[in-house]
Amino acid sequence: MVRFGVIGTNVITERFIEESRYVEDFIVTAVYSRTSERAKEFAEKYGVETTFTDLESMATSEEIDAIYIASPNSFHAEQALIFMNHGKHVLCEKPIASNADELTKMIQAAKDNQVLLMEALKSTLLPNFQTVQEHLHKIGTVRRYVASYCKYSSRYDAYKKGTILNAFNPIFSNGALMDIGVYCIYPLVVLFGKPLRVQGNGLLLESGIDGEGSILLQYEDKEAVIMYSKITDSHAPSEIQGEKGSIIIDKIHTPEKVEIHYRSGSVEDITQYQVCHTMSYETQEFINLIKSGKLESTTNSYAHSLAVMEIMDEVRKQVGIVFPSDKK
Structure with a gap:
């Protein structure tokens, strides 16, 4: 199983969890929100036991292998960097960053830490x-x-x-x-x-x-x-x-x-x-890459996201x- 943590307790995250449930080896094991009340409320809805209100603590957790980021666009880069620097794979909602400078730093962090970074652009x-x-x-x-x-x-x-x-x-x-x-x-x-x-x-x-x-x-x-x-x-x-x-x-x-x-x-x-x-197709792509030991998608690749x-x-x-x- 690939154990996902999720950032964002919004309708997009709900859709991600509900539609990714059809993917083999997918499971959500942790939820982050700025408030413990909201984190617990969202986690209970999907039978998740572990919640966080601190990103650094979540990034060091042994409960997750990867993180799905669906926070506002301006937070994507900062949050992705925290998790990649702690060895976690990152599936980040589109647009993956605010600008090319942020994305360049994200790509370098993925390479430095030998983790998978992919933009969650489903189409x-x-x-x-x-x-x-x-x-x-x-x-x-x-x-x-x-x-x-x-x-x-x-x-x-x-x-x-x-x-x-x-x-x-x-x-x-x-x-x-x-x-x-x-x-x-x-x-x-x-x-x-x-x-x-x-x-x-x-x-x-x-x-x-x-x-x-x-x-x-x-x-x-x-x-x-x-x-x-x-x-x-x-x-x-x-x-x-x-x-x-x-x-x-x-x-x-x-x-x-x-x-x-x-x-x-x-x-x-x-x-x-x-x-x-x-x-579910983007989740399947992401999980397949992890299981095959690949650190970049050929379709939603670094070059494509950067361009x-x-x-x-x-x-x-x-x-x-x-x-x-x-x-x-």
Whole structure:
């Protein structure tokens, strides 16, 4: 068994535990929260006996082999470093850090301590993303990648009433690009690598974070167009356009339906079977790597995570989004 501790007693952590239960050799053995009451309440819900309110104590515990971090984005790097420096493997929610400088330090710590560090970005590990990779050659030379993920945040109504929750607070390294845009950028980087040029645009809210934005990315032989938002909804699919046809992806963040539309007019359904508890795929990848003695994922790799973070850093610079961690 791989014994996980969890940081974060929120809905994301709940989903992680509930969906990872389907993965062989997964077990949660410890819970961290800032208050003992909340830690115990959350732990009891999932039958976990050990709780912590101190990260250093948790990191030295013999009760865990790995940690799942689902705290606000601004805490990811600091918390990951504590656990890696005590020999624990780290599965960290996306975005893995606030900026590329933080991520570079995290990667170095993973290498120094010979532990696994992986960004918990589920979409690139799903069967319906892998089928895109396997069938990409069928559409010939790729010329354009178009990805859209726009989801009206349930916290935006509170923001408009004057209550700034974490999701719209730059102190926590949040915003549409970090929380939503990353789902569009990561698949692009996995498929085509880092672009030559990045041009970002966005709508800054009064709190200092972006409510929505778009990115134009230039490659030597293709371009990418990305749109994301936390203040509007969109039902538009994503698309990879090639000279022989296009691959249509229903939802870039969680692909469930994938088709090739050929120039001849024919349509090929390349959708793969995929379980509904989609977070289990990232957990399975993480556990498989640990059990095989590997310290880096080939899909959610250091290079891919770093390239994505560098793209987001550049977009934030162009749009004017500044986090406290940028000044360190």
